[in-house]
Amino acid sequence: MDNDNILEVKDLSYSFHTYGGVVQAVRDVSFNVRRGEILGIVGESGCGKSVTAQSILKLNPEPPGFFQHGSILYNGQEIIRKTEHEMRQIRGKQIGFIFQDPMTSLNPTMRIGKQVEEIFVGDRSMTSAKVKARALEVFQQLGITDPERRLHQYPHELSGGMKQRVMIAIAIIAKPDLVIADEPTTSLDVTIEAQILRLLKDMSRATNTSIILITHDLGVIAKLCDRVLVMYGGKIMECGTAEDIFYRTRHPYTSGLMHSIARLDMEKSEKLTPIEGSPPDLFSPPKGCPFAARCEYAMEICNEQEPEKTDISEQHNTRCWLEHPFAPRVDLRYKGGGVHAAV
Amino acid sequence: MAEAVQTAKRRDGEIPKEKFRVVGKNIHKMDALSRPSLSYWQDAWRRVKENKVASTCLIVIAVYILLAIFVPVFSPYDMAQQDVSAMNQSPSAAHWFGADALGRDMFVRVWEGARVSLTIGFVAALINAFVGTVIGCIIGYYGGAMDTLMMRVVDVLYGIPSLIVTMLIMIVLGRGVQCLIIAMVIVGWIGACRFARGQMLQLKNQDFVAAAKVLGVPNKTIIFRHILPNMLGLLITNLTLAIPGAIFSEAFLSFIGLGIAPPASSWGILAKDGIAALRVAPEQLFFPAFFVCTTMLAMNLLGDGLRDAFDPRLRGI
Amino acid sequence: MKKFILKRILISIITLFVLITVVFFLVRLMPGGPFMDPKMTPTIKARMEAYYGLDKPVIQQYFIYLGNLLKGNYGYSMRYTNRSVNDILAASFPFSADVGIRALVIALFFGLTLGITAALHRGKTPDFVCIFIAIVGTSIPDFILGGLLQYFFGIKWRLLPVAQYLSFQYTILPSVALGLGLMASISRVMRSSMLEVVGQDYIKTAKAKGVSQFRITAKHEIRNAIIPIITIMGPSVAAILTGTFVIESIFAIPGMGKYYVESINANDYTMILGMTVFYGAFLILANLIVDILYGVADPRIRVGKKEAA
Numbered sequence: 001m002d003n004d005n006i007l008e009v010k011d012l013s014y015s016f017h018t019y020g021g022v023v024q025a026v027r028d029v030s031f032n033v034r035r036g037e038i039l040g041i042v043g044e045s046g047c048g049k050s051v052t053a054q055s056i057l058k059l060n061p062e063p064p065g066f067f068q069h070g071s072i073l074y075n076g077q078e079i080i081r082k083t084e085h086e087m088r089q090i091r092g093k094q095i096g097f098i099f100q101d102p103m104t105s106l107n108p109t110m111r112i113g114k115q116v117e118e119i120f121v122g123d124r125s126m127t128s129a130k131v132k133a134r135a136l137e138v139f140q141q142l143g144i145t146d147p148e149r150r151l152h153q154y155p156h157e158l159s160g161g162m163k164q165r166v167m168i169a170i171a172i173i174a175k176p177d178l179v180i181a182d183e184p185t186t187s188l189d190v191t192i193e194a195q196i197l198r199l200l201k202d203m204s205r206a207t208n209t210s211i212i213l214i215t216h217d218l219g220v221i222a223k224l225c226d227r228v229l230v231m232y233g234g235k236i237m238e239c240g241t242a243e244d245i246f247y248r249t250r251h252p253y254t255s256g257l258m259h260s261i262a263r264l265d266m267e268k269s270e271k272l273t274p275i276e277g278s279p280p281d282l283f284s285p286p287k288g289c290p291f292a293a294r295c296e297y298a299m300e301i302c303n304e305q306e307p308e309k310t311d312i313s314e315q316h317n318t319r320c321w322l323e324h325p326f327a328p329r330v331d332l333r334y335k336g337g338g339v340h341a342a343v
Numbered sequence: 344m345a346e347a348v349q350t351a352k353r354r355d356g357e358i359p360k361e362k363f364r365v366v367g368k369n370i371h372k373m374d375a376l377s378r379p380s381l382s383y384w385q386d387a388w389r390r391v392k393e394n395k396v397a398s399t400c401l402i403v404i405a406v407y408i409l410l411a412i413f414v415p416v417f418s419p420y421d422m423a424q425q426d427v428s429a430m431n432q433s434p435s436a437a438h439w440f441g442a443d444a445l446g447r448d449m450f451v452r453v454w455e456g457a458r459v460s461l462t463i464g465f466v467a468a469l470i471n472a473f474v475g476t477v478i479g480c481i482i483g484y485y486g487g488a489m490d491t492l493m494m495r496v497v498d499v500l501y502g503i504p505s506l507i508v509t510m511l512i513m514i515v516l517g518r519g520v521q522c523l524i525i526a527m528v529i530v531g532w533i534g535a536c537r538f539a540r541g542q543m544l545q546l547k548n549q550d551f552v553a554a555a556k557v558l559g560v561p562n563k564t565i566i567f568r569h570i571l572p573n574m575l576g577l578l579i580t581n582l583t584l585a586i587p588g589a590i591f592s593e594a595f596l597s598f599i600g601l602g603i604a605p606p607a608s609s610w611g612i613l614a615k616d617g618i619a620a621l622r623v624a625p626e627q628l629f630f631p632a633f634f635v636c637t638t639m640l641a642m643n644l645l646g647d648g649l650r651d652a653f654d655p656r657l658r659g660i
Numbered sequence: 661m662k663k664f665i666l667k668r669i670l671i672s673i674i675t676l677f678v679l680i681t682v683v684f685f686l687v688r689l690m691p692g693g694p695f696m697d698p699k700m701t702p703t704i705k706a707r708m709e710a711y712y713g714l715d716k717p718v719i720q721q722y723f724i725y726l727g728n729l730l731k732g733n734y735g736y737s738m739r740y741t742n743r744s745v746n747d748i749l750a751a752s753f754p755f756s757a758d759v760g761i762r763a764l765v766i767a768l769f770f771g772l773t774l775g776i777t778a779a780l781h782r783g784k785t786p787d788f789v790c791i792f793i794a795i796v797g798t799s800i801p802d803f804i805l806g807g808l809l810q811y812f813f814g815i816k817w818r819l820l821p822v823a824q825y826l827s828f829q830y831t832i833l834p835s836v837a838l839g840l841g842l843m844a845s846i847s848r849v850m851r852s853s854m855l856e857v858v859g860q861d862y863i864k865t866a867k868a869k870g871v872s873q874f875r876i877t878a879k880h881e882i883r884n885a886i887i888p889i890i891t892i893m894g895p896s897v898a899a900i901l902t903g904t905f906v907i908e909s910i911f912a913i914p915g916m917g918k919y920y921v922e923s924i925n926a927n928d929y930t931m932i933l934g935m936t937v938f939y940g941a942f943l944i945l946a947n948l949i950v951d952i953l954y955g956v957a958d959p960r961i962r963v964g965k966k967e968a969a
Contacts, residue, residue: 059868084873091870099868104861109883109959119869154959170869276368293369300366326363502675504943506902507936508682514924514932515689591801598803598906600925618807618910625811632804640799 006177006210007033007056012070014048014055017063023282024068025051027234033178036208038201040225040242042215042257046279048234049214053180056212057095058087075177092119096171098181102163102188106155112166113151119174138169142199161192168196172203179204180212185220197223218261222246227315230254233280233290240316247333250318252295255332289321297322297330387576390652397648400641407638411461414454422447422455423606431624440630444620453630456608459520461638463609464590467527471589472582474528475535476574482536483543484566490540497533505530509592510601518604527592531585538581542574576653584646587639594635610635664955672948679940680729684722687933734934745934748919755825756904756915762831763839763900771843772889775850776882779858790847797844803906806837810910823912834911838903842896849892853885860884890954894947901943 014026026048033039041049054060056072056079072079074095082090091097099105107115116135120126126134132151139147142165155163164184171179181200185193201224204211213224221228221242228245230238230253238251249255256275277294280286286293292302302321310323322330391397415422426446434441440449482493509526516522546552547570555565590610596602597611605612610631617628728734734745778790813833814822821830857863858881866876904917912918916935923931955961 057868059864088870088872091868093870097865097868099861099865101861105865107862107866107880107884109887109957110879118866118871121871121875154963156960157963167865170865296367298366298368299363300361301363303366303369321363324363326360328363328365498671499675499678502672502944502947503679503682504898504902504940506898507939510924511683511686511932511936515686587799594801595803595902595906599909599921614801614804614807618803618810621807621811622815625815628804628807628811632808635804636800639801640795643795643799 004034005032006035006075007212008071008073009052009056010071010073012052012055012072013068014051014060014065014070015068016060016065018283021283024285025065025234025282026055027285028070029231029234029236031229031236031239033210033212035177035210036204037226038204038211038213038224040213040215040221040228041231042218042221042228043231044216044279046282047231049231050182052231053097053182053212053214056180057091057097058082059091059097092170092176093123093174094176094178096174096176096179098164098167098171098179098184100183100186102160102167105167106163108155110154111151112153112155112158116151116166116170116173119170134173135169138173139165141203142169143195144169160188161195164188164192164196165199168199168203172207172209175207176209178210178212180214182214183216184213186215186217193220200224218257230257233285234282235290236319237291238316238318238320240312240318244313244316248312248316249332249334250312250316250323251320252297252322252330252332253291255334256294258334289319297328299327383576387649387652391648394648394651397645397652400645400648403637403641404645407457407634408461411454411457415451415458418448418451418454420448420451422452422608424448431620431627433624434626441624441626443616443627444623449627449630452608452613453610453634456610456613456631457634459603459607459609460590460593460611460635463520463524463527463593464586467524467531467589467592468582468585470524470528471531471585472535472578475532475537476539476571476578478532479536479539479541480543480566480571483540484547484562484570494540497537500533501537506592506595510596510599513596513601518602520603523593523596523602527589531589535581535585539574539578542577543570546570546573576649580646580649580653583642583649587642590635590639590642664961665952668948668951672944675944676941679944680726680937681722683933683936683940684725687929688718690927690929729937734930734938745931748931749916749935749938752914752916752919755913756908756917758825759831759834759838759907759913759915760900760904762835763842763903764897766835766839767842767846767896767900771846772850772886774843774847776854776877776885778847778851779854779885780877782855787851790851794844794848794851797841798848800841802837802841802903803910805840806834806907806910809833809837825911825913825915834907834913837910838900838907841903842899845892845896846889850885850889853888854881857881857885887954887958890950890957893953894950897946897950898943901939 009032010030012026012029013024016023016025029048029052031039041052043049051060051065055067056074058079067080070080074090079087079090106112113132113135116138117128117131120131135151136147139150144150144162144165150158150162150166155166158166168184171181179200184200185196188196197220200211200213203209211224213220215221225242227241228239229236230245230251232253237253238245238249240248245254246258249258253275256273260272260274275294280290280293286303288301288303288305289295289298289307292298295302299321301324307319307321307323309317309319311317312323321327322332391401424447426442429438429442429446429448431444432438432442432446434449438448438450440453443449443452482490509530512526512529513522516526543566552565552570555569560569593602593609594611594614597609598615600615602611603609613631614628614635617625617631620627732746734749774786774790774793778787781787810822810833813820820833822833824830825834863876863880866880871880904915905921906917907913908915908917909921916939919931920935920939922928923935
């Protein structure tokens with residue numbers, strides 16, 4: 001394992017047994033996360049990004065979920081083979097997780113302080129005084145006002161933004177190397193969102209903590225991420241630096257996403273161009289490329305075989321038949337205005 | 344654009360050039376709809392039919408109802424007919440369920456009792472549901488002072504032990520089927536009212552109501568033709584689950600001596616007589632007990648099945 | 661929180677008043693009426709006059725009655741002419757309380773355990789056992805269950821006594837008959853409450869923190885799942901109370917229920933009146949306690965909302 005990488009995921013496939021059959025939620029997903037970098041995973045609802053993220057900490061309910069094949073290496077250790085006991089040492093302490101909805105992610109009958117300090121239960125080196133001091137330190141760092149009082153309050157007494165800061169506090173209090181944030185700002189106001197994203201970025205830079213940031217919002221990606229994965233139908237479509245994805249787009253799906261968002265520099269008369277259709281049925285995934293049915297450049301081969309991975313540069317790769325020498329030349333980069341997609 | 348670098352191996356040889364003809368979007372495959380679309384009621388009925396337990400219960404209840412209707416008509420015995428020579432007889436060819444302490448045929452008494460108990464159960468629950476729902480809907484929809492007053496009243500009335508009040512009313516009214524139903528309804532409509540009001544409060548703020556108002560639909564129509572059908576599923580479920588409660592109430596009251604007057608028969612009276620005869624002829628308890636319990640069981644299971652059938656979250660499964 | 665408690669107390673007092681009034685006037689309406697019976701002996705008549713002020717207008721009688729109640733005086737039984745209702749209540753209440761408490765404890769202990777176990781082992785044996793017991797238990801009326809238990813354990817197999825209430829053995833059948841139905845309900849509610857809690861987001865958060873499964877179940881799941889159980893405690897106590905009427909009759913236990921049923925059948929109106937008021941007051945008090953407990957258990961009620969950005 002490359003020492004620069006804190007996480008190496010190879011050919012991960014995760015599925016669920018359901019009433020109607022087996023759902024292949026994640027199919028042959030491979031990516032790496034370097035120390036100190038912020039990796040974004042972007043895609044529509046149901047594309048497999050949450051399942052992928054939760055697989056890293058084995059948080060998916062099993063049953064009905066199960067690993068079909070693949071490997072997840074964290075600091076050289078194979079996650080998939082670890083026991084529950086071993087996972088508990090990693091969760092919260094070496095890898096932190098921030099969930100999407102702060103309203104429902106905190107126990108309504110337990111005080112905030114207790115919930116934050118719960119991570120250290122069983123750790124004898126942390127006395128209760130040390131734990132409390134650390135909690136106050138983190139609260140301070142995250143801009144939680146009146147931190148002493150907060151420790152004694154119940155979740156329903158806090159606003160949404162404050163609750164999400166508490167969630168972040170929980171995720172980072174034990175100084176993990178990696179934090180996974182699953183749509184941390186989706187249910188927050190735009191102004192609060194900006195603050196939270198700023199916090200995450202500063203925290204990452206200051207402590208060299210890697211972040212995997214999952215979102216469906218390209219604006220968030222633009223603001224925070226060093227590298228980006230674009231997922232669709234349980235697979236990775238394109239992967240590269242933020243600049244690659246935004247300015248050197250090589251996949252029709254990514255291109256569709258770029259073209260579908262409203263931008264400040266659009267003309268009033270310009271219509272929004274959504275991607276028609278909906279994500280594929282993962283009970284019986286399509287034979288070829290999952291995006292073929294909705295792709296305007298789809299070719300016959302796209303409906304029959306899955307495209308292979310093509311490396312465009314050292315960090316940039318894509319899975320698309322358009323890269324094949326026989327395919328027509330298409331420029332997928334966003335056209336129109338030189339303004340960045342900024343929030 | 345820089346030349347792409349192929350890194351992966353090609354699968355089974357070269358791919359023919361024609362495969363790279365652009366065909367574009369596939370409108371038929373775009374929106375994956377793998378299951379046919381059913382209306383709410385069709386879907387619910389389908390779910391009930393598929394639920395074997397619920398279907399069985401439905402059949403059992405239907406059978407009981409038929410027996411209750413026809414056995415007393417065709418039986419050679421009258422339920423009050425006493426036969427001294429047959430006192431406490433065990434089941435035999437002459438008396439299928441045996442005979443009680445006064446020589447009355449148990450078989451006909453069980454099914455006469457079924458008539459009474461089932462009628463009271465269904466009718467009381469139905470009236471409760473009807474009155475309670477109408478009042479609850481109106482109160483919930485119009486709100487205001489009437490609503491506040493009503494809720495205070497309900498809060499207070501809810502705290503009064505209902506069975507006890509029913510008992511007292513029965514003492515005043517006397518015994519018999521009609522008195523029993525009246526007493527049960529006086530006390531019982533409150534539960535249905537509360538529920539309907541709660542549902543109304545939830546539904547009246549939804550957009551389809553606002554749309555109807557904007558179109559100028561009169562209030563009464565909105566309540567009964569727009570909102571009520573949305574509650575109907577849950578209402579039916581509650582009704583089904585209220586019936587065992589009503590049957591129990593009748594049995595309880597008759598057992599204490601307040602409900603149906605002998606020589607009439609009801610399952611409560613039969614239970615009481617049966618317990619009195621335990622040492623001598625326990626089957627006098629077993630037979631009515633069996634039918635009471637299975638009826639309540641069947642209605643409970645049916646109610647559960649209906650609740651699942653109408654639950655929108657289980658749609659399409 | 662204080663406001664919450666005060667409001668509840670106020671409603672309880674109003675309810676009590678309404679109950680007493682309703683019962684009082686209902687008794688006046690009863691056929692034959694206790695106060696006009698020509699068969700009344702002079703002793704009773706004299707007592708009635710003194711106690712109820714029968715010659716005075718009805719409203720005044722009402723206030724006289726209220727006054728008596730406040731003094732804790734329930735009047736005299738008509739059937740047991742030399743005993744006051746208070747005496748009978750005092751003598752019989754301990755028996756009823758004993759059966760009732762045993763039944764409640766059985767119902768809570770086994771019901772909660774069964775419900776929790778079922779939810780934690782969803783789809784496996786404990787789950788099926790729980791659902792089975794829940795469904796069957798709520799479909800058998802307690803008096804029928806009492807009769808059946810009496811027959812099998814008492815008469816047929818002669819394992820346990822079936823009448824009176826003399827030692828521990830005597831308590832087994834009645835408390836089981838009384839409590840089984842409630843146990844079924846509780847296990848069912850607990851099971852569905854647990855299942856709902858287990859699927860909540862904050863349980864996932866707890867898991868992501870590396871908390872042990874044991875701690876998650878004990879401190880997060882059960883703690884939250886038990887709150888709905890408190891809300892059904894009010895109706896549960898009422899169910900046990902009305903259950904005592906029949907169970908005591910069947911098992912010949914000299915408790916309040918048995919006297920109540922007898923007085924109904926014997927038209928002993930003063931007993932009926934007095935005991936009904938007592939029962940009513942008891943239930944109203946129980947509901948009040950349950951309401952307060954609920955407010956204490958759920959922090960969202962106990963600590964109001966003070967939003968801070």
